[in-house]
Amino acid sequence: MITSELIKDSQQYLMNTYGRQPLVIVKGRGTRVFDSDGKEYIDFVAGVAVDNLGHCNTRVVVALQKQAQRLMHVSNHYHIEPQIELAKMLVKHSFADKAFFCNSGTEAIEASIKLARRYSREVLKKDRYEIITMRGSFHGRTYGSVSATAQEKFHAGFEPMVAGFRYVPFNDIEAVKQAVNEKTCAILVEPVQGEGGVNIPAPGYLRALREICDKNELLLMLDEVQTGMGRTGKLFAYEHEGVTPDAMALAKGLGSGFPIGALLASNKAAAGLVPGTHGSTFGGNPMACAAGLATLEAILEDNIIIQNVSALGDHFLKGLRALQKKYPFIKDVRGTGLLIGMELGFEGKDIVAACLKEGFLINCTVNTVLRFMPPLIVTEEEIDQLIEALDSIFRKR
Numbered sequence: 001m002i003t004s005e006l007i008k009d010s011q012q013y014l015m016n017t018y019g020r021q022p023l024v025i026v027k028g029r030g031t032r033v034f035d036s037d038g039k040e041y042i043d044f045v046a047g048v049a050v051d052n053l054g055h056c057n058t059r060v061v062v063a064l065q066k067q068a069q070r071l072m073h074v075s076n077h078y079h080i081e082p083q084i085e086l087a088k089m090l091v092k093h094s095f096a097d098k099a100f101f102c103n104s105g106t107e108a109i110e111a112s113i114k115l116a117r118r119y120s121r122e123v124l125k126k127d128r129y130e131i132i133t134m135r136g137s138f139h140g141r142t143y144g145s146v147s148a149t150a151q152e153k154f155h156a157g158f159e160p161m162v163a164g165f166r167y168v169p170f171n172d173i174e175a176v177k178q179a180v181n182e183k184t185c186a187i188l189v190e191p192v193q194g195e196g197g198v199n200i201p202a203p204g205y206l207r208a209l210r211e212i213c214d215k216n217e218l219l220l221m222l223d224e225v226q227t228g229m230g231r232t233g234k235l236f237a238y239e240h241e242g243v244t245p246d247a248m249a250l251a252k253g254l255g256s257g258f259p260i261g262a263l264l265a266s267n268k269a270a271a272g273l274v275p276g277t278h279g280s281t282f283g284g285n286p287m288a289c290a291a292g293l294a295t296l297e298a299i300l301e302d303n304i305i306i307q308n309v310s311a312l313g314d315h316f317l318k319g320l321r322a323l324q325k326k327y328p329f330i331k332d333v334r335g336t337g338l339l340i341g342m343e344l345g346f347e348g349k350d351i352v353a354a355c356l357k358e359g360f361l362i363n364c365t366v367n368t369v370l371r372f373m374p375p376l377i378v379t380e381e382e383i384d385q386l387i388e389a390l391d392s393i394f395r396k397r
């Protein structure tokens, strides 16, 4: 089918929930994707921080092929081999004692909300349920997660929201202290706010939150759906601060594109979730866990991947900061590892469109922040090519 017809059918047959770019991506290899007209792009979106190993990583593809021939699905009424192996591996390489598997980021957050409330009631025997979350956060689109998301634009028209969330400004420890009351059971926070515009808190922020949690018997729950799986230059972003959370949500990069989410937690925090309290038909599905296992093995065995992220990120920031010096409409450049934002003094959607023309996929969030989150295997040359393209696009403004 020709591209214009595909796009016409897309608009006719799919609900109008996305503002989509005018192309159909049909193939991906490494850092490159190809559209239905055969045009090649360098991918600085990576499926929104999903394709961390690049597109169609051989190890993941082979793991999925093998698993598809062996067993695609069984119920969680039974023990599932790849699920056990993935849980064991995640526990070995994180703070956690246990994992719960689901299919997306929002479901991992839902699980964390349920875990926190059950922990307070069943383990601490205290009737507390309120969770403190941060302004500018993004935790997902289902009702619990979107209620935890402290951005009104995601609530508009969907009210009433789920009760039990208290919003405070991001990166403001005093505000958190003020917000804790006899109903508070947990704090939920992204180590770096992704959708909120690549907002990086001051050093020591997570540690200060940890202290507040310890003092008040609250759970510290991290949303590492976007920052996890090597994105920031460590396997998990909390490692930068040496802080131990009680629970952590993962998804995006965990399955290299195969849908999977996970909630990791300490034995203590998970103690309230007993048989019958939570579940998911597809959660921990053999295919998803085979993808997760191959992804984690690839990241851990090929040390280079994570080791390179910080250097590549620094190189990227340097290039973008050079542009900032040239163009006064660039308000800020910030990032950690390969999660990078460039804040503009105007809406970024024309820049996204111009990059597309030049053969680069980039993203814009909160209208004015260009966001770059390429596969972790991106090269310095590819980064330089994008910066050159941005330079010529900015020059024409």
Ligand SMILES: *Cc1c(COP(=O)(O)O)cnc(C)c1O
Pocket: 103, 104, 105, 106, 107, 109, 138, 139, 140, 141, 190, 194, 195, 223, 224, 225, 226, 227, 251, 252
């Ligand atoms: C993407 C994202 C989510 C939601 O994940 P879905 O898989 O889209 O449900 C939650 N939290 C953060 C930080 C995210 O970036």
